[in-house]
Amino acid sequence: MLSHRFKSQLDEQLKELSLNGLYKSEHALLGAQSSHITTHQHECLINLCANNYLGLANDPDVIAEAHNALNTFGYGMASVRFICGTQTIHQQLENQISHFLEMEDTILYSSCFDANTGLFETLLSKNDVIISDSLNHASIIDGIRLSKATCLRYKNNDMNALEQCLEQAISHQDATILIVTDGVFSMDGTIANLAAICDLAEHYGALVMVDDSHAVGILGANGKGSVEHCHVMGHVDIISGTLGKALGGASGGYISASSSIVKWLRQRSRPYLFSNSLAPMIAATSLSILKRLQNQSERRNQLRKNAQLFRSQMTALGFDLIAGEHPIIPIMVHDAQLAQKMAAALFEEGILVVSFSYPVVPIGQARIRTQMSATLSQNDLDKATKAFHKVAQQLNML
Ligand SMILES: Cc1ncc(COP(=O)(O)O)c(C=O)c1O
Incomplete structure (x- = not known):
């Protein structure tokens, strides 16, 4: 059985993670993986954090x-x-x-x-x-x-x-x-x-x-x-x-x-x-x-276009992105707690993103890692950029 000392040690470690904004929690999806998902709190969230690049998971x-x-x-x-x-x-x-x-x-x-x-x-x-x-x-x-x-x-x-x-x-x-x-x-x-x-x-x-x-x-x-x-x-x-x-x-x-x-x-x-x-x-x-x-070039092209569009919209708003051409698009926040607050505020705005901080990325390099999918529409990306802008202003980041 878990000794009292061992249990307190684990509880203390967990508390420290929470205090430092490093505790990871999970959102349970009520249905299939998709660009639009449902959770207990939200009927329709725009999903910007799946590896469902070509949208095949729910095709x-x-x-x-x-x-x-x-x-x-x-x-x-x-x-x-x-x-x-x-x-x-x-x-x-x-x-x-x-x-x-x-x-x-x-x-x-x-x-x-x-x-x-x-x-x-x-x-x-x-x-x-x-x-x-x-x-x-x-x-x-x-x-x-x-x-x-x-x-x-x-x-x-x-x-x-x-x-x-x-x-x-x-x-x-x-x-x-x-x-x-x-x-x-x-x-x-x-x-x-x-x-x-x-x-x-x-x-x-x-x-x-x-x-x-x-x-x-x-x-x-x-x-x-x-x-x-x-x-x-x-x-x-x-x-x-x-x-x-x-x-x-x-x-x-x-x-x-x-x-x-x-x-x-x-x-x-x-x-x-x-x-x-x-x-x-x-x-x-x-x-x-x-x-x-090999015949999925349409989806690949759409994915590329979505990545370019989102990168340019976010850069124009003044966000600090890691430059590149891949559908993984990290929005740098640097501070772990701020990144976690930002993800939580975006969730309230109907956008699902996850903040990553130490030990997944080096200390001081906390970020929101967004990921594009071929099945996200331009309307989805417009909504997402607007939500990022609103939340960043609320948090005095821009
Ligand atoms: C670069 C890299 N290698 C390996 C893996 C692990 O892949 P799998 O989910 O198939 O175990 C991942 C997944 O996160 C990854 O990003």
Whole structure:
């Protein structure tokens, strides 16, 4: 049973979070994920914080596909992949992802978090070196912690700092050197300088791994992600990604790489070996989403237009944005409590946004991270900018 001392310690920590504006609470949605959602407090909120970039999470065709898949393939696998948890659709989805990303092979996981935590310790040993961007996602950080390889970190997207790490890494004899970066940094919406990273990797004989969770489906001429956007297809050795954002928003992750890497992961990667297969409905529906993805340029263009419009409207009003072109659009507030107040006031105005503060972002860099969706209308964005303006004036921010 929880001892009195331990309970008081936890309660004290929770109280401190609340006092510092760092306590995270949840709004329960009464229906499906969408650009317009309903909660107990609000009948219709404009949703500016989902990863539902293409609006596929509640798309009627996607839902119909999922119903069909449920009828054909059942609800769950009740098994890991290698026991009796592999259906044809799992293999077809792996092939389709490989084909789409132009990689040799792919392995599915229950999430991209699992994919990233199952990668490094499986592939690398204590003689090897991982060079990781300082803004990489938590799952990469945790994955690296699990491995015995030496880890060097470089300042976000700073190619001189990366080169210094590479210089240091080559002094490790016979080491495999792996540069690891998010394709899009999820708190900033900025894109990794993959062209320079791949050039440096080639020069120093390093491998490159990109987590493209926030880019596959939306960036690049064909939606193939930051790797396509930066014109480095064929130069990246390992790509991890999620099925839980643009590609329908359910769940699931993957790693695409050479067939030797993927074969080894199937033998040794712990989250793959010891966790249930992706639900059949998600595998089958993701497969059909991916097959149609190349023809979704209309949605991708609409998403791009929405991001441009919102960025220009907010900049014109005097807000401090992190510049970029991605649908992740952070509005910098800096102060954690103020950011939390702003999100709460926007909620009252019918806009759902979330404030992010330490430890998710560095101290002093609290922000409201907005995310665009192709299914937001111009009217939605006008309403949202007006609400931001009103709330910022009330809080003496503008
Ligand atoms: C860059 C990045 N990698 C990995 C993940 C984890 O993805 P999943 O939800 O599939 O575990 C996320 C999700 O927040 C992410 O932003």
